[in-house]
Amino acid sequence: MAQTDILLTKEPAPQTVPACQLPCKLYDVARNTGAHTSSGLATSGFRTAKYLLDEWFQNCYARYHQAFADRDQSERQRHESQQLAAETEALAQHTQQDSTRKVGERLQDMHGWKSELQRQVGELVSETELLLAQKQRLERALDATAGPFSIVTDNLQCRERRQHPDLVRDCVEIELLKEAELIRNIQELLKRTIMQAVSQTRLNREHKETCEMDWSDKVEAYNIDEACCRYNNQSTDVQFYPHSAKFEESASTPETWVKFTQEHLYRAERERLASVNLRNLIDCILQDTSEDLRLQCDAVNLAFGRRCEELEDARHKLEHHLRKTLREIMDQEHNIAALKQAIKDKEAPLKVAQTRLYQRSHRPNVELCRDAAQFRLASEVEELNLSLAALKEKLLEAEQSLRNLEDTRMSLEKDIVVKTNSLFIDRHKCMAHRAHYPTVLQLAGYQ
Numbered sequence: 374m375a376q377t378d379i380l381l382t383k384e385p386a387p388q389t390v391p392a393c394q395l396p397c398k399l400y401d402v403a404r405n406t407g408a409h410t411s412s413g414l415a416t417s418g419f420r421t422a423k424y425l426l427d428e429w430f431q432n433c434y435a436r437y438h439q440a441f442a443d444r445d446q447s448e449r450q451r452h453e454s455q456q457l458a459a460e461t462e463a464l465a466q467h468t469q470q471d472s473t474r475k476v477g478e479r480l481q482d483m484h485g486w487k488s489e490l491q492r493q494v495g496e497l498v499s500e501t502e503l504l505l506a507q508k509q510r511l512e513r514a515l516d517a518t519a520g521p522f523s524i525v526t527d528n529l530q531c532r533e534r535r536q537h538p539d540l541v542r543d544c545v546e547i548e549l550l551k552e553a554e555l556i557r558n559i560q561e562l563l564k565r566t567i568m569q570a571v572s573q574t575r576l577n578r579e580h581k582e583t584c585e586m587d588w589s590d591k592v593e594a595y596n597i598d599e600a601c602c603r604y605n606n607q608s609t610d611v612q613f614y615p616h617s618a619k620f621e622e623s624a625s626t627p628e629t630w631v632k633f634t635q636e637h638l639y640r641a642e643r644e645r646l647a648s649v650n651l652r653n654l655i656d657c658i659l660q661d662t663s664e665d666l667r668l669q670c671d672a673v674n675l676a677f678g679r680r681c682e683e684l685e686d687a688r689h690k691l692e693h694h695l696r697k698t699l700r701e702i703m704d705q706e707h708n709i710a711a712l713k714q715a716i717k718d719k720e721a722p723l724k725v726a727q728t729r730l731y732q733r734s735h736r737p738n739v740e741l742c743r744d745a746a747q748f749r750l751a752s753e754v755e756e757l758n759l760s761l762a763a764l765k766e767k768l769l770e771a772e773q774s775l776r777n778l779e780d781t782r783m784s785l786e787k788d789i790v791v792k793t794n795s796l797f798i799d800r801h802k803c804m805a806h807r808a809h810y811p812t813v814l815q816l817a818g819y820q
Contacts, residue, residue, distance in 0.1 A: 510818030726750055
């Protein structure tokens with residue numbers, strides 16, 4: 374079609390106001406560009422309902438071609454239908470045989486995984502029973518530590534009743550404190566291990582239940598597939614299920630199906646191995662704790678034995694010194710008695726000498742002479758006074774010594790009583806109580 378001319382707007386009517394020339398306005402004209410477009414020019418934005426002649430011929434030729442194509446297709450479909458009937462019969466038989474074979478393979482796979490799950494469940498059951506037995510050992514061992522802790526606590530309390538100066542922090546008390554701390558640490562360790570055993574038992578049972586559920590599902594699926602494998606074209610209990618071929622959204626794939634069971638087996642085996650390791654750890658813990666307790670018990674008993682020997686030796690030495698002190702007290706008492714007698718014996722000579730001097734002082738006039746006799750009597754009195762003073766001083770010293778000896782005797786006797794009390798506490802209270810210490814088998818949880 375030839376290109377249309379450009380339409381121009383009409384010139385406006387004259388007006389009172391002088392008008393200027395307006396610019397030209399261009400319009401796009403619609404054209405017939407296809408077989409099914411309407412003919413004629415588009416005027417004012419609208420199209421006519423008429424077609425071109427070429428479009429009419431093209432429509433007729435399309436109807437002829439469509440009729441020929443439909444007849445040819447029908448002939449081909451008749452031949453293809455006969456061929457398809459034969460092919461589908463053979464394909465149906467082959468597909469059914471292949472499906473039966475696939476179901477049989479599926480049965481073998483399920484049987485294998487079912488056996489693995491059953492084996493794993495049995496191993497978990499056995500392992501859980503062994504772990505429960507170890508847990509009972511831990512509980513018995515924990516109960517057995519109550520006896521040693523009571524013994525060591527009683528020993529410390531009994532030794533607090535020792536008297537001064539035996540109330541000392543000796544090697545026995547140090548070993549007893551070590552034993553008490555060791556027992557507390559062992560009790561905390563056993564409690565933590567019991568909690569671990571309880572937790573591991575719970576995990577074993579959870580994974581056993583998971584495997585049992587998986588095994589139950591596989592048994593049910595195995596029975597269903599086994600029944601499906603027996604179906605054939607002559608079976609009477611088959612019918613149409615139009616929607617059975619639709620896959621469920623929650624259906625698994627063979628990969629996820631295998632991975633699902635493998636994860637269950639892997640986790641169950643992992644927990645079983647963890648349970649085995651925990652049982653071995655429990656064996657080591659019980660063996661080490663029982664040996665440590667017995668070694669510490671032996672160390673405490675050895676310290677008690679040494680301390681009792683020290684106390685016995687100290688008491689014997691104190692008794693030996695007491696015997697010597699008593700003899701010295703007796704000798705000193707005799708010495709004091711002798712000194713008193715000596716002082717008393719000096720009184721008579723002093724009286725005689727002083728009486729002579731007194732009588733001679735009454736001599737008359739020139740007879741009152743300081744002769745040799747007078748000097749000797751004066752020196753005699755002086756000598757006697759000096760002797761009495763020396764004897765009295767020595768008497769005071771002897772009496773002070775006797776008092777010191779009496780104090781020493783009392784101190785020795787008191788110390789002997791203290792040593793005897795300490796020896797009684799250590800030997801007849803503490804060591805007698807320690808004779809009831811549990812055996813290694815009891816501490817290891819076997820009894």
